Amino acid sequence: MSAVHALRRLVFGETWTLPIGIGLAVGAAAVVRLTTSTAWLQAASGFLLFGLLVAALWGSLPARAPCSRSTREECRARSDR
Amino acid sequence: MLGAALACGIEMLEALAIVLAVAVTRRPRDAVVGALAALLCCAVLGVVAGPVLVGHAAERPLRLIAGIALLLFGLEWLRKAILRLAGRRSPSSPYREFVEEKEKLEGGLVPPEGRADWAARTVAFKGVLLEGFEVILIVTALAARPSARAAALLGAGVALVVTVAIGALLHRPLRRLPESAMKYAVGLLLTSFGTFFTGSGLGVPWPLGEGTLIVLLGAYLATSQGMVAVLAQTPSIAVKEASV
Numbered sequence: 453m454s455a456v457h458a459l460r461r462l463v464f465g466e467t468w469t470l471p472i473g474i475g476l477a478v479g480a481a482a483v484v485r486l487t488t489s490t491a492w493l494q495a496a497s498g499f500l501l502f503g504l505l506v507a508a509l510w511g512s513l514p515a516r517a518p519c520s521r522s523t524r525e526e527c528r529a530r531s532d533r
Numbered sequence: 534m535l536g537a538a539l540a541c542g543i544e545m546l547e548a549l550a551i552v553l554a555v556a557v558t559r560r561p562r563d564a565v566v567g568a569l570a571a572l573l574c575c576a577v578l579g580v581v582a583g584p585v586l587v588g589h590a591a592e593r594p595l596r597l598i599a600g601i602a603l604l605l606f607g608l609e610w611l612r613k614a615i616l617r618l619a620g621r622r623s624p625s626s627p628y629r630e631f632v633e634e635k636e637k638l639e640g641g642l643v644p645p646e647g648r649a650d651w652a653a654r655t656v657a658f659k660g661v662l663l664e665g666f667e668v669i670l671i672v673t674a675l676a677a678r679p680s681a682r683a684a685a686l687l688g689a690g691v692a693l694v695v696t697v698a699i700g701a702l703l704h705r706p707l708r709r710l711p712e713s714a715m716k717y718a719v720g721l722l723l724t725s726f727g728t729f730f731t732g733s734g735l736g737v738p739w740p741l742g743e744g745t746l747i748v749l750l751g752a753y754l755a756t757s758q759g760m761v762a763v764l765a766q767t768p769s770i771a772v773k774e775a776s777v
Contacts, residue, residue, distance in 0.1 A: 465609035474604050478597075478731055485735050498737040502728055502749065505604065506756050512612050513764060514621075 473508025480504055537688030539719045540606075540671045544664045545696035551660030559653035566649075567657025575665035582673070597734025599674035600727050606671060607723030614717035615757055619764035675726065721757070725749040 464471045481501035488494055548568075556564035616622035644650050668689065676685040729746050732739060739745040 464605065465612070467612075470608055470612060471605060474601065474608065478601060478604075478735070481732070481737070482735050485737060491738075494736075495738050495740055497735070498732045498739055498745075501732055501735075501737070502752065505608065505724070505728060506753075509608055509612060509615075509757075510760060512608075513615060513760060 467512050469512040470508060473511055474505065477501055477504030477508055537672055537675050537685040538692045539688075539715060540692075540723060541668045541689045542692035542695060543715055543719060544668045544671075545692055546699070548661045548664035549696055549699065551664075552657050555653045555657045555660075559650050563650040563653040564657045567654035568661045570654070571658045571661035571665060574662055575669060578666070579669045579672075582669070593734050593736065595734075596730045600729070600731030600734050602670055602674045603723045603727030603730060605727075606667070607720050607725075607727050610716050610720030611724055611753070611757055612720075614713065614720050615760050615764065617713050618717065618761040621764060671723070674730075717757075721750060721753050724753050728753075 478501070481497045481504065484500055485494055485497040488497075552564050552568045555567065613622060672685050672689045675688075725746055728749050729739065729743075741748065
């Protein structure tokens with residue numbers, strides 16, 4: 453079971469937010485690419501893909517994650533400022 | 534080639550840390566047996582799956598699959614790198630992995646001389662197999678373009694030679710490797726390639742052709758640095774609780 457768990461983490465990473473976000477970004481870009489006939493809109497689907505991937509990355513970051521053990525002092529100092 | 538060499542090098546170093554920990558804590562022979570068995574499995578998988586995927590699948594679907602695979606790896610590495618740069622995650626270090634693996638193994642009984650140490654072999658086998666599986670996926674994805682096939686394989690070969698050389702010089706150099714920075718660079722490269730391949734697989738007409746890769750690399754670098762800056766300014770849960 454631990455091997456399956458390790459394999460899942462290896463392929464999909466530590467959070468489900470990122471693979472789901474990638475799926476949604478690729479899906480949205482595919483819809484725009486396939487449903488539009490205008491040349492500039494087709495070219496824009498690449499930038500849409502980039503933008504949605506950045507959004508997925510941002511969404512996967514814990515906004516208020518705890519400091520790591522090795523950087524706790526630095527974190528505390530930053531919070532005090 | 535640089536992307537393949539860096540990505541494969543990091544994965545191989547992680548595998549090396551596990552094998553060295555087994556060799557130092559138990560017996561070198563069992564560590565090598567476990568690692569060689571895993572390498573054999575990876576070689577069979579690479580020889581069978583790689584050419585079948587690259588040679589028989591149509592170009593656009595293959596690019597799309599390769600792109601999504603690169604995005605899964607690249608964005609995950611980028612996410613971890615952003616957290617590390619913002620001080621929200623411990624820096625990555627193959628030396629620390631070596632020490633942790635060593636501590637885990639030290640408690641167990643070593644079988645008498647002449648008898649196989651299956652526990653040590655299993656740990657070495659599992660470590661090398663999982664990291665090797667990741668290497669195969671990355672190299673296969675990067676080799677999806679016919680023009681990049683030789684470069685991807687060459688990059689993986691260079692990484693293998695360098696890793697074996699480091700292993701031959703014992704574990705001490707592992708301490709000095711800037712693994713966090715290397716992982717950040719690889720995350721940026723894989724994500725840029727992944728976005729480009731996925732777009733190409735969907736039929737997106739990239740305005741600058743392959744030159745778009747440079748633009749994407751710069752854009753991911755800028756946005757990830759912005760995320761680091763924002764995250765570094767946000768007070769953490771642990772600090773909040775401590776200050777109450």
